[in-house]
Amino acid sequence: MSFIGQNTLRTKQLNRTLVFQTLLRLEAPTRQEIAAFTKLTPATITNIVNELMEYGYVVELGNGVSELKRAGRKTVVLGLNEEKKRVAGVHIRSDRVELGIVTLRGKVLKSTSFDLPATIGQDDFLELLTKELESFLQENKALPVSCIGVGSVGLVDYESGRILEAEHLGWENVDIEALLSRSFNLPVYVDHHVRAMTLAEKMFGACKNQSDFLCVYIGQGIGSGLFLRDQLYRSETTGAGEFGHMTYQPGGKACWCGNKGCLERYASEEAVVHELNMDSITSVLEACRNGDADAVQALRSAGGKIAVVLSSFINMFHVQKIVIGGDMAREDGPLLLEIREKANADSFLARKRKVEITTTALGDQQGIIGAASIALLESIFTVSINK
Numbered sequence: 001m002s003f004i005g006q007n008t009l010r011t012k013q014l015n016r017t018l019v020f021q022t023l024l025r026l027e028a029p030t031r032q033e034i035a036a037f038t039k040l041t042p043a044t045i046t047n048i049v050n051e052l053m054e055y056g057y058v059v060e061l062g063n064g065v066s067e068l069k070r071a072g073r074k075t076v077v078l079g080l081n082e083e084k085k086r087v088a089g090v091h092i093r094s095d096r097v098e099l100g101i102v103t104l105r106g107k108v109l110k111s112t113s114f115d116l117p118a119t120i121g122q123d124d125f126l127e128l129l130t131k132e133l134e135s136f137l138q139e140n141k142a143l144p145v146s147c148i149g150v151g152s153v154g155l156v157d158y159e160s161g162r163i164l165e166a167e168h169l170g171w172e173n174v175d176i177e178a179l180l181s182r183s184f185n186l187p188v189y190v191d192h193h194v195r196a197m198t199l200a201e202k203m204f205g206a207c208k209n210q211s212d213f214l215c216v217y218i219g220q221g222i223g224s225g226l227f228l229r230d231q232l233y234r235s236e237t238t239g240a241g242e243f244g245h246m247t248y249q250p251g252g253k254a255c256w257c258g259n260k261g262c263l264e265r266y267a268s269e270e271a272v273v274h275e276l277n278m279d280s281i282t283s284v285l286e287a288c289r290n291g292d293a294d295a296v297q298a299l300r301s302a303g304g305k306i307a308v309v310l311s312s313f314i315n316m317f318h319v320q321k322i323v324i325g326g327d328m329a330r331e332d333g334p335l336l337l338e339i340r341e342k343a344n345a346d347s348f349l350a351r352k353r354k355v356e357i358t359t360t361a362l363g364d365q366q367g368i369i370g371a372a373s374i375a376l377l378e379s380i381f382t383v384s385i386n387k
């Protein structure tokens, strides 16, 4: 039961959000289809659509083909005016930062990235980030942004916009929201990078129609985000989702988190590169494409290890779909094929009803789109409306 009151203004905002979400979910819907989908009255939908058209967020795309046409009803289809507003997406990994300018429909118009030195203190990091973001936005000043979304590694407190801790980088209590909003004079929203990607899969990607799903991202470490009953799961302070720190090998390799045998010590990009004694994940993937048996086997083996932990997860949360992201998880690549087969075979519940396991629909820009999606949801789709 909810004890939150619904005053008229709040109801109006909620209905407006529903219309935005429906426009993202359905391809070019008519007003009638939006009404049927949201279960709001046609009059309410007409009012909201008129308002959103007046403010320039929604446009009529032309006539659609519909059963209703025969009944003599208006069948104009609607769409988001994609570039009415743009946001900046900042994806902070341990080894590099990706920057992008993203539209209302999650399309990346421009992007760039820069590498982080192996050890960089938080003050130097913030200085570098501000400088790089400033020059990126300046180069693309013909495409101004209305706010900034940040998806970062580490323990991220979404409410305060801080990176509480990125122990492996030696960062602590990084007030990134305050710094960026001061430097750029724009609203800034911060969340964990994999939770942000999870939100993006729901808004723009492979899970628009799923109410319960898991996203796993394999990078330097392994993280995850969980959608349950149409809500992005965030625990009180730490955010949860530390998939890479679930135990794969009790008493195994020491992990920076303080435990031993964590999955990411065996199956992350870093682990695979180290195992093959190669210089980067790019070289590993290149070797894999050229049919190098060792590289293919290393990816398959990493997939098998991820599947061990994943099958336990499926027994606990039998979600409908699991999205695996990161450069190692290409569709029909050895890692994904192994995860798909083994996780479904080894989970008792998945043997009763198979779980769909797929790669991200957002490609190698999932980090940027993820970061942008927090800003889009918070600043445009749920709250403000202005010209």
Ligand SMILES: [Zn+2]
Residues within 6 Å of the ligand: 244, 245, 255, 256, 257, 258, 259, 262
């Ligand atoms: Zn660990």
